[in-house]
Amino acid sequence: MSSTERSQGIFRKSEQVIPGGVNSPVRAFRSVDGVPRVINRAEGAYIWDVDGKRYLDFCCSWGPLILGHADPDVMQAIREQTTRGISYGAPTEVEYELASFIVNHVECIEKIRFVSSGTEAVMSAIRAARGFTGRDLVVKYDGCYHGHCDHLLVSAGSGLATFGQPSSDGVPGRMTADTAVLPLDDESALSAFFADHGDRVAAVIIEGIPANDGLLVQRHEYVRMLRALTETHGALLILDEVITGFRVGMGGAAEYYGIVPDLVTYGKIIGGGMPVGAFGGRADVMDVLSPLGGVYQAGTLSGNPVAMTAGLTTLQKLADGSVHAALEKRNRQFVTRLMNHLDRSAVNVVGVGSIFWIVFQRSLPRAAAQIDPDGIAHFNRMHERVLQSGIYLPPSGYEVCFLSTAHDESALDAAADTMGKIISEEAHAWV
Numbered sequence: 016m017s018s019t020e021r022s023q024g025i026f027r028k029s030e031q032v033i034p035g036g037v038n039s040p041v042r043a044f045r046s047v048d049g050v051p052r053v054i055n056r057a058e059g060a061y062i063w064d065v066d067g068k069r070y071l072d073f074c075c076s077w078g079p080l081i082l083g084h085a086d087p088d089v090m091q092a093i094r095e096q097t098t099r100g101i102s103y104g105a106p107t108e109v110e111y112e113l114a115s116f117i118v119n120h121v122e123c124i125e126k127i128r129f130v131s132s133g134t135e136a137v138m139s140a141i142r143a144a145r146g147f148t149g150r151d152l153v154v155k156y157d158g159c160y161h162g163h164c165d166h167l168l169v170s171a172g173s174g175l176a177t178f179g180q181p182s183s184d185g186v187p188g189r190m191t192a193d194t195a196v197l198p199l200d201d202e203s204a205l206s207a208f209f210a211d212h213g214d215r216v217a218a219v220i221i222e223g224i225p226a227n228d229g230l231l232v233q234r235h236e237y238v239r240m241l242r243a244l245t246e247t248h249g250a251l252l253i254l255d256e257v258i259t260g261f262r263v264g265m266g267g268a269a270e271y272y273g274i275v276p277d278l279v280t281y282g283k284i285i286g287g288g289m290p291v292g293a294f295g296g297r298a299d300v301m302d303v304l305s306p307l308g309g310v311y312q313a314g315t316l317s318g319n320p321v322a323m324t325a326g327l328t329t330l331q332k333l334a335d336g337s338v339h340a341a342l343e344k345r346n347r348q349f350v351t352r353l354m355n356h357l358d359r360s361a362v363n364v365v366g367v368g369s370i371f372w373i374v375f376q377r378s379l380p381r382a383a384a385q386i387d388p389d390g391i392a393h394f395n396r397m398h399e400r401v402l403q404s405g406i407y408l409p410p411s412g413y414e415v416c417f418l419s420t421a422h423d424e425s426a427l428d429a430a431a432d433t434m435g436k437i438i439s440e441e442a443h444a445w446v
């Protein structure tokens with residue numbers, strides 16, 4: 016067993032001064048009941064912890080690093096920008112370049128505004144949708160995560176569509192009273208809801224490809240029905256592409272499903288590893304924002320030039336689509352090789368684009384209620400063994416894994432064989 020002594024020492028000290036020792040809860044490894052590794056270096060497909068152990072990284076900073084860690088072009092662009100200062104709080108050419116690059120490459124984006132996180136992007140998009148429609152009601156899906164703004168921290172009840180139960184302490188009930196929750200993959204719940212409430216809905220928000228509660232790939236027909244119903248009722252469709260944007264192609268999940276949403280939210284890849292979010296879409300909707308319109312939205316570090324530079328350099332490297340095609344092929348090969356080690360009646364691996372998810376159940380879920388909690392417990396139990404073998408998976412069975420261009424075929428083949436062996440041994444041990 017490799018040592019985790021230094022990681023444990025630093026983490027214990029962090030727990031004294033940072034709640035739970037972390038700045039985002041899942042990093043604490045509570046679900047997997049493990050020792051969080053304290054990381055101090057990263058390059059390409061690998062990260063190193065403070066005890067000197069190297070890991071093949073399938074977390075990729077939770078998705079942004081599609082080019083791998085410390086991509087030389089991104090690093091060079093950041094270095095060059097920092098010689099000219101790191102924040103001005105004034106318009107810059109690079110923010111125009113990134114905005115126009117996105118407008119030119121993504122069909123549904125006519126105007127875009129940058130913020131500093133995915134949460135902020137979602138919060139701002141919803142405010143814009145409410146301002147534009149003059150309606151209050153927002154619909155989200157059970158199993159989709161959109162960041163931690165108050166009115167979206169809602170738990171699903173037992174009915175088909177439910178209203179307003181906060182899922183976090185500290186969120187007053189009245190903050191979520193105008194949020195309804197629908198189940199994914201359920202046409203009848205959707206049409207019944209719109210029949211009853213459609214004309215009060217400001218916006219429906221859905222993750223491009225839901226990837227925060229496992230990977231719940233939606234049927235194209237379902238998403239197209241959602242697009243049609245929102246349009247008929249004058250409600251806006253917000254596609255949350257914080258994960259899928261520039262991950263499953265330049266056009267994200269909108270292109271994948273063949274739909275045109277009214278608004279899109281971005282995060283992760285759009286900042287090339289720096290803290291950036293964005294929301295954009297129809298010009299008439301975006302023009303409700305201050306200083307043009309009456310919807311207030313602002314940010315001290317929004318459009319930060321270092322972050323804009325990192326994002327632009329990353330997106331330019333993805334622009335011709337060849338990177339996405341190559342990554343998708345590599346992911347398919349990896350998933351197939353891994354699956355060949357596994358007993359499909361007990362374990363499955365779902366892949367889409369360069370995302371994969373390991374799920375310990377026979378049938379692939381499309382909705383949160385179809386996920387077997389026992390299967391998640393299996394994942395959590397095998398996590399430490401995989402980590403010990405030098406492979407870093409996100410520390411929760413509900414989280415998805417990401418490939419980057421730095422994950423080469425030989426590393427992936429070796430990882431598929433190692434993981435396949437561990438997962439099947441563990442799966443047998445639990446039967």
Ligand SMILES: Cc1ncc(COP(=O)(O)O)c(C=O)c1O
Nearest residue numbers: 132133134160161162257258282
């Ligand atoms: C789909 C989706 N939307 C929004 C967010 C929130 O983004 P951030 O963590 O940058 O605030 C996330 C974060 O993982 C996400 O996956």
